[in-house]
Amino acid sequence: MSFTYDYARPALTTDCVVFGLDEEDLKVLLIQRAIKPFKDQWALPGGFIQVGEDVDDCARRELEEETGLKNIFLEQLATVGTPKRDPREHVVTVAYYALVNLIEHPPTAATDAKHAAWFALDDLPKLAFDHADILKLAHERLRGKVRYQPIGFELLPEKFTLTELQKLYELILEQTFDKRNFRKKVAKLDILEETDELEQDVARRAARLYRFDRSRYRVLIKQGINFEL
Amino acid sequence: MSFTYDYARPALTTDCVVFGLDEEDLKVLLIQRAIKPFKDQWALPGGFIQVGEDVDDCARRELEEETGLKNIFLEQLATVGTPKRDPREHVVTVAYYALVNLIEHPPTAATDAKHAAWFALDDLPKLAFDHADILKLAHERLRGKVRYQPIGFELLPEKFTLTELQKLYELILEQTFDKRNFRKKVAKLDILEETDELEQDVARRAARLYRFDRSRYRVLIKQGINFEL
DNA sequence: TCAAAAGTGTTCATCTTACACCCATGG
DNA sequence: CCATGGGTGTAAGATGAACACTTTTGA
The missing domain is CATH 3.90.79.10 (Nucleoside Triphosphate Pyrophosphohydrolase)
Structure with missing residues (x-):
């Protein structure tokens, strides 16, 4: 044919x-x-x-x-x-x-x-x-x-630690961030939901797991908020 | 065929x-x-x-x-x-x-x-x-x-007034800007060259004409400067 | 002399950046 | 008990937003 x-x-x-x-x-x-x-x-x-x-x-x-x-x-x-x-x-x-x-x-x-x-x-x-x-x-x-849309979350599992999130941004943007400042910025974005779970099987203090809150994100986008890190 | x-x-x-x-x-x-x-x-x-x-x-x-x-x-x-x-x-x-x-x-x-x-x-x-x-x-x-690259200049003639530039941004972004703040931001970008010419044929005080400095722009881009208004 | 737009600084609030220590856990 | 990363606050500097009057010009 x-x-x-x-x-x-x-x-x-x-x-x-x-x-x-x-x-x-x-x-x-x-x-x-x-x-x-x-x-x-x-x-x-x-x-x-x-x-x-x-x-x-x-x-x-x-x-x-x-x-x-x-x-x-x-x-x-x-x-x-x-x-x-x-x-x-x-x-x-x-x-x-x-x-x-x-x-x-x-x-x-x-x-x-x-x-x-x-x-x-x-x-x-x-x-x-x-x-x-x-x-x-x-x-x-x-x-x-990644600087103005939180697409980075697509690269992470459903629940993740703040340190994982920070490493992701450091890898993509090829720069390092201060841990406290990074957490402050992320907190201000108000798109993370804190779970009551912790990391498992780590030989140190376990970090808290967070989840990306898509519905919250959509609300914020409509209000015209931007997500620069 | x-x-x-x-x-x-x-x-x-x-x-x-x-x-x-x-x-x-x-x-x-x-x-x-x-x-x-x-x-x-x-x-x-x-x-x-x-x-x-x-x-x-x-x-x-x-x-x-x-x-x-x-x-x-x-x-x-x-x-x-x-x-x-x-x-x-x-x-x-x-x-x-x-x-x-x-x-x-x-x-x-x-x-x-x-x-x-x-x-x-x-x-x-x-x-x-x-x-x-x-x-x-x-x-x-x-x-x-237009918020992070000065492509707006492509819409203007070679020489233009600061008010024309401001109107352009206001039209594209559908918002208004404060004249003084707008001029401060533009000045800080450091990509405009002041000419010694003025507007012609206007029934009021003539405004100064500026020119977009492409070479300066390229230098700034390489240094990683951003152009948000 | 009037109308119309040009041009110009300061203050206050907010945001950004730099920076160091104690805590909890598992091995 | 030690090594490892988790988690947290403050001060100083930089940036952004709000705001009004004088100047110049041509009609």
């Missing part, structure tokens, strides 16, 4: 930069390509858009097919359509970035033939196509966005 | 939301469609991407062909690919927004058969396709972006 058009069309794909957080690193989920071009090289998960499929849906579908991830935070990043970025033909890709927490989404999530694995941002393999550029763009967006 | 592919492909277009500023309004440049669908309705300038053409180049080309505008500030906004947004078939569009100053780019800029005209944001005609949604998105982006 084939499809014929009066004018030539570029191919259309989606690609997704999935960020995850573990104890000490910000990581990215990559897949190893099973087919040419760039066979066996690491690449961003993604694939071709189907006619009749919404672009966002395509990104979610490809992500689930190739990595098993679903129901995660996913947001459009940019569209890149430089003619030579794919050696086969002109391929325009709509890039997305996603945030997951590594504890609830373990590394061995691939469901098809390809491998999927997490890589620390400062220890990446050589990437296929222009995916290194897209990844860099995604990292910049994450750094920018 | 025709083109055949193994899999169906959505069509790919670019559309552009062009903002312009005159004395009292923020305006948008629209074209009147010469062909079906939505014949004679107003729409965003844009058109189909050619194979081998960079997506950004396509946006610039279509803009020049349909409105005569070139060498203006243009930035990608988002890609929308809802299947039913075009009644003919699945069309994915990469939306852009552009900023020009109306004085240097007069309203009658169309070079092909269609009309092009400026409309105040609060007095828009019914738009073709989902262009009203795209326009709304662009306006939100402009409001957001």
